[in-house]
Amino acid sequence: MKKIALVGCGRISKRHIEAINNTEGVEIILVCDINEERAKATGATLGVPYITDYKKITGVDIVSVLTPSGLHPRHAAEIAENTDAPYIVVEKPISITVRESYELFSRIDKAGKTLLPVYQNRYNPLVAFTKELIDSGKLGKVHQFICNVLWNRNDEYFNIDWHGTKELDGGVLYTQASHYVDMIHFFFGDLVESKGIGGSLRNLDVYDSISAVCRFYSGVVGTINATVDVYRKNYLTEFTIIAEKGTIRLSGTNLNKIDFWDVEGMEQPDMDFTIDHVYGKGHDTMYEYIANERWDMFPSRKDILSGIAVMEKLSY
Numbered sequence: 556m557k558k559i560a561l562v563g564c565g566r567i568s569k570r571h572i573e574a575i576n577n578t579e580g581v582e583i584i585l586v587c588d589i590n591e592e593r594a595k596a597t598g599a600t601l602g603v604p605y606i607t608d609y610k611k612i613t614g615v616d617i618v619s620v621l622t623p624s625g626l627h628p629r630h631a632a633e634i635a636e637n638t639d640a641p642y643i644v645v646e647k648p649i650s651i652t653v654r655e656s657y658e659l660f661s662r663i664d665k666a667g668k669t670l671l672p673v674y675q676n677r678y679n680p681l682v683a684f685t686k687e688l689i690d691s692g693k694l695g696k697v698h699q700f701i702c703n704v705l706w707n708r709n710d711e712y713f714n715i716d717w718h719g720t721k722e723l724d725g726g727v728l729y730t731q732a733s734h735y736v737d738m739i740h741f742f743f744g745d746l747v748e749s750k751g752i753g754g755s756l757r758n759l760d761v762y763d764s765i766s767a768v769c770r771f772y773s774g775v776v777g778t779i780n781a782t783v784d785v786y787r788k789n790y791l792t793e794f795t796i797i798a799e800k801g802t803i804r805l806s807g808t809n810l811n812k813i814d815f816w817d818v819e820g821m822e823q824p825d826m827d828f829t830i831d832h833v834y835g836k837g838h839d840t841m842y843e844y845i846a847n848e849r850w851d852m853f854p855s856r857k858d859i860l861s862g863i864a865v866m867e868k869l870s871y
């Protein structure tokens with residue numbers, strides 16, 4: 556049984572708790588939050604002890620870092636250096652800047668630990684299937700993609716202290732659309748050139764709406780539009796791929812549905828699935844991989860670093 560400590564008992568911790576509870580071979584034995592009330596309440600719900608200082612964590616196999624994004628590098632590095640946990644799960648994005656990602660990996664290495672980033676949408680079966688179609692050449696040459704993440708986040712959401720800040724949040728491509736930025740990097744590789752143009756309806760110090768146009772070394776060109784400024788509620792999530800031998804349009808907040816399918820020699824697969832919440836089911840898969848020590852199912856360091864570079868280039 557792998558023993559886990561959660562650091563950060565906010566919104567996403569509920570998804571981690573649910574995923575861990577759904578998975579054989581992993582259990583939470585400790586929770587931590589600098590907000591003592593929150594740590595205590597989470598510990599009481601789970602029937603496990605709580606602490607407010609992550610440096611006091613001991614006797615666990617995995618620490619999952621679920622704190623505000625811009626704090627991930629410091630928190631993950633200090634946990635690596637000050638605790639005996641060999642594996643450190645870090646929620647997305649692992650950092651806001653490429654520089655901080657390099658620094659984090661350097662400190663993780665010196666401490667002899669392993670970083671496991673959360674990229675739960677890569678474990679979505681439809682995404683894995685699409686990746687296989689692209690890599691195997693079944694779609695022929697991919698020409699273009701169109702990705703739209705047109706969502707709403709209300710004023711209450713932006714009242715949370717770290718949301719909308721440059722140091723801790725990074726903006727719409729980091730906090731809301733990061734999985735879709737990861738998709739374009741996962742599917743098409745590294746950028747040759749790009750231009751992201753952003754704005755902030757709410758006068759934040761980051762962009763809450765971005766339109767970016769990109770060209771990849773793989774020859775693919777495309778656009779990503781991401782916003783949290785849609786009136787009242789989430790409107791649309793879509794990922795369209797236009798290729799030599801087919802056109803595919805995925806939709807749903809986790810790209811969990813095939814909306815359009817026209818691929819040479821292939822019937823549309825029956826792979827749509829329902830999700831209970833916007834985070835999808837990928838955290839469950841991630842903890843299954845942890846329980847079974849499938850460390851190979853996590854992205855490589857090179858992959859993580861180039862993905863953060865894509866996010867940084869498109870955002871600023």
Ligand SMILES: NC(=O)c1ccc[n+]([C@@H]2O[C@H](COP(=O)([O-])OP(=O)(O)OC[C@H]3O[C@@H](n4cnc5c(N)ncnc54)[C@H](O)[C@@H]3O)[C@@H](O)[C@H]2O)c1
Pocket residue numbers: 562563564565566567568587588589590593607609621622623624625626630646647648673675715729730834
């Ligand atoms: N994978 C996903 O789909 C997904 C979805 C939502 C959020 N996230 C990521 O999860 C992270 C957390 O987001 P959230 O919405 O839960 O934020 P949140 O503000 O609800 O929770 C963060 C918690 O971290 C705690 N914290 C801050 N500093 C700490 C410290 N030094 N020690 C211990 N606890 C500390 C805060 O008190 C707070 O309770 C972000 O990086 C976000 O991008 C990922």
